[in-house]
Amino acid sequence: MKPAVLFPIILFVFSLPASFASVDLSKPLSLQQCLTIATQQGADIALAKANIEEYRARLSEVQANYYPKLSTLGYVAPMFTVKGDASTNDVKRDFSLGAWGPSTHLEALLAMPIYTFGRLEAGERAAKARLEVEKSRLREAENHLTVEVNKFYYSHLYAATILTHLQKAQTRLAEIQAEAQKFYDESSGKVSKVDLMKLRFAETEVKKYILLAEEGKQLALAALKHTMGLKNDAPLTLSQHKIPKPPRKLSLPEETEMLAMAKQNRPEWEQIKFGLKAASQLRKSESLAHLPVLFVASTFEADWSPTRDDAKNPYHYDPYNQVFGGVAVGFKLELDWALRKAKMQAANAKLQQVSALKKLAVTGIPLQINKARSEVLRFNKQINLSRAAIKASNKWVIFSAA
Numbered sequence: 509m510k511p512a513v514l515f516p517i518i519l520f521v522f523s524l525p526a527s528f529a530s531v532d533l534s535k536p537l538s539l540q541q542c543l544t545i546a547t548q549q550g551a552d553i554a555l556a557k558a559n560i561e562e563y564r565a566r567l568s569e570v571q572a573n574y575y576p577k578l579s580t581l582g583y584v585a586p587m588f589t590v591k592g593d594a595s596t597n598d599v600k601r602d603f604s605l606g607a608w609g610p611s612t613h614l615e616a617l618l619a620m621p622i623y624t625f626g627r628l629e630a631g632e633r634a635a636k637a638r639l640e641v642e643k644s645r646l647r648e649a650e651n652h653l654t655v656e657v658n659k660f661y662y663s664h665l666y667a668a669t670i671l672t673h674l675q676k677a678q679t680r681l682a683e684i685q686a687e688a689q690k691f692y693d694e695s696s697g698k699v700s701k702v703d704l705m706k707l708r709f710a711e712t713e714v715k716k717y718i719l720l721a722e723e724g725k726q727l728a729l730a731a732l733k734h735t736m737g738l739k740n741d742a743p744l745t746l747s748q749h750k751i752p753k754p755p756r757k758l759s760l761p762e763e764t765e766m767l768a769m770a771k772q773n774r775p776e777w778e779q780i781k782f783g784l785k786a787a788s789q790l791r792k793s794e795s796l797a798h799l800p801v802l803f804v805a806s807t808f809e810a811d812w813s814p815t816r817d818d819a820k821n822p823y824h825y826d827p828y829n830q831v832f833g834g835v836a837v838g839f840k841l842e843l844d845w846a847l848r849k850a851k852m853q854a855a856n857a858k859l860q861q862v863s864a865l866k867k868l869a870v871t872g873i874p875l876q877i878n879k880a881r882s883e884v885l886r887f888n889k890q891i892n893l894s895r896a897a898i899k900a901s902n903k904w905v906i907f908s909a910a
Contacts, residue, residue: 533738536747539661542736546657549737553653556646563642567635573628576620587611589815593824609815611828619805622837627796630789637786644782647775653735660732665751667725672750674718681711758888766877776869783862791855797848800841808833 537545547553589607592599621628685707691699733744761769771777809832816828 536745538747546736552649556649560642563639570635580616582614585611593819611813615809621803623802625799630793634786634789637782640782644775644778656735664728669750671721780866787859794851794855800839806835
């Protein structure tokens with residue numbers, strides 16, 4: 509990576525506000541607070557923002573070609589004494605130690621392109637479109653981060669809620685076991701050995717699910733810390749202690765409506781739109797590489813050496829004592845057919861890549877929406893079945909304790 513591109517990224521990273529690094533975790537955090545911290549400190553968001561700065565710098569590199577360029581060269585070298593010039597027959601050279609002196613040279617060239625036959629403009633449009641792609645990727649990273657934080661936040665609450673119910677079930681099951689053992693010891697005939705074994709099996713199953721719930725609770729919290737950009741040993745408590753109850757009635761838009769919303773809001777479509785524009789403009793810029801660049805330039809040269817006589821004849825070129833300058837209009841042409849062919853192939857390949865991604869999005873995004881909608885409907889049915897199962901299990905517990 510070029511230093512001109514790398515420097516803005518480093519500057520962006522080290523210019524982050526200090527408040528990002530010191531987050532107050534002494535108080536319980538809500539979901540929105542977790543999302544805020546994740547947006548500020550998440551690695552994916554930081555990477556996406558750094559990519560934006562990188563391509564903004566690349567755009568500046570392209571736009572810098574519109575401005576004048578100044579190049580200078582100067583030096584001082586030792587020079588022996590020469591008396592006379594090209595117009596005299598008697599030229600004397602003196603190499604003695606005291607006959608040496610400085611020979612100075614300064615040259616400067618100021619040049620600015622005035623016409624590139626559309627190549628520079630196409631390159632600028634490609635860089636601007638590529639910058640928009642990175643901005644869309646930032647939106648995609650923010651959306652993905654929101655999903656991840658919600659998933660781990662509610663996974664932790666789900667495990668905590670299940671753990672509470674399992675612990676209550678364990679306590680209730682222990683009471684039932686004690687009552688059943690009492691009836692069995694009294695030989696009342698109400699409880700058999702098989703019933704006791706069933707209760708013991710139920711006890712081991714409850715303990716197994718308690719272990720799974722405890723592990724899931726810890727893993728979900730660790731994953732939430734990672735997504736928020738926190739260390740694994742950072743103290744983090746949530747303001748909610750159990751998962752909210754789902755609504756009794758589920759309201760979902762129709763699939764066609766969701767597809768229309770996705771086409772309007774999904775950042776992937778913007779990435780494809782601007783990606784195609786960037787690739788096509790890059791190809792256009794490379795296709796114009798064989799054309800010349802017209803420029804206007806100003807040059808200045810100055811030489812001085814006290815050990816050489818100054819030539820008075822203007823037709824005599826004197827590289828030791830002279831001052832020269834001027835303004836000119838010219839062109840620069842570089843013909844490298846092999847390199848141009850390679851760059852055209854790379855530009856065409858990039859355009860084909862983005863076109864292939866468009867095909868994937870055309871079929872993949874509707875598939876994602878269909879899958880997500882189907883899962884929500886399926887989970888809603890499972891919730892209703894679970895409600896019925898809870899009612900049935902409560903009745904069974906009451907009946908067993910009677």
